Amino acid sequence: MGPPSCTLPTAGHPLRVAEFDALFTKAVHGVERIDPLRLWLRLDAVLIEGHLSLEINVPARHGERLNAVAARVEAVTGRAGGDIDDA
Secondary structure, eight states: OOOSOOOOOGHHHHHHHHHHHHHHHHEEEEEEETTTTEEEEEEEOOOSSSSEEEEEEGGGHHHHHHHHHHHHHHHHHOTTEEEEEEO
């Protein structure tokens, strides 16, 4: 089991947000909000042809954090939950 909260020093947060923004902008080709505690992202795979899927599951106490991730994906990609690109 991982740590109960983020251990990244506060000074590192903006850099981490920028890194995730770059990943989401470049690699996300689909987003689906499965339920309030699960988010599914379809990502470009660099080493294999096609796409790689990432399902993020969180405990109920972290549901708002998953909402923040989903909102960030939508903000930087323009893709809302349920937006899947098969190309």
